[in-house]
Amino acid sequence: MREKTARVSQPLGYPALPDPATMSEEKRERRRQALEKWRGLVERAEQGSKDALPAIREVLGDLPELSWRLVNLAKTAEDSLIKEMTSDNDLLAREMLPLQLAAMREELAGPDPSPLERLLVERVVVCWLQLQHADIVYAQHMKNLTLKQRDHYQRWQDRQHNRYLSAIRTLAQVRKLLKPTVAQVNIAEKQVNLAGGELPSSPGQT
């Protein structure tokens, strides 16, 4: 049975619980299995299988829950990166970096993001952090690297850069294609906002 949590309605930011560091292997395995199932369906749908699309629509209700579970994963990645990028004595950086990331997250998410958007925003933020980490590591080691190692680090940086751009692109696509567009029309000298495809109710209707 699907676990119900109250996290879907939580404001943007880290979900309060569970702490991913203490997440059991069983839960991680369940998350992996759920993602495998989704991946299978998506690949079948993309290859033109007719029964895959209805199956995706059937499980679409699980999407917010799964998105939140992945947001937890983002927190794990973020925590590890912050730890790696700052020394134990650098308390200011350890305090400031999460605040900077939170500000980025807020700015990217905008008002009222869907669970999927929140997940995609988290992905952009963590990918940005990973890119900063790759740059720092390269700068720190640059002097002592052999040509082969330098090449390896640069390919590593390129990989992070592509991942970051891909994260931004997916967020933009989802925003553009799935967010209901709001159109403004004038009806009887009044401005009315219409969300994608919605028709204004006729007079007398509620």
Place this chain on the structure above:
Amino acid sequence: MADVVSPWERRERGGLYYTRSRKVNSQVVREYVGGGLLGQLAARMDAQERRRREEEAAAWKEEEEQMEALMAPLEELCEGADVLARAALLAAGYHRHNRGQWRKRREREDG
């Protein structure tokens, strides 16, 4: 298992001669360095160089493993987010044109 050839070669007159083997155009070429003190000195220098390279390789491998471990949750996150986004777009009636741009599926008007 590959044959390990000793770098010390016994000469006909009984003395030991230090040699180095390296690959040139995928063929093993043996370089004769010398016997006695010169051979021992070359052998010691080669052993030091070998140790340095092994240590460097081990440190490099450890660093790579650390980076991969750091990446693991991010990889899973990216893959998962990507799958969910694709699922949501497919469910909303979009399809990917030539694995690139997402386009709205055209409704067929039969009859």
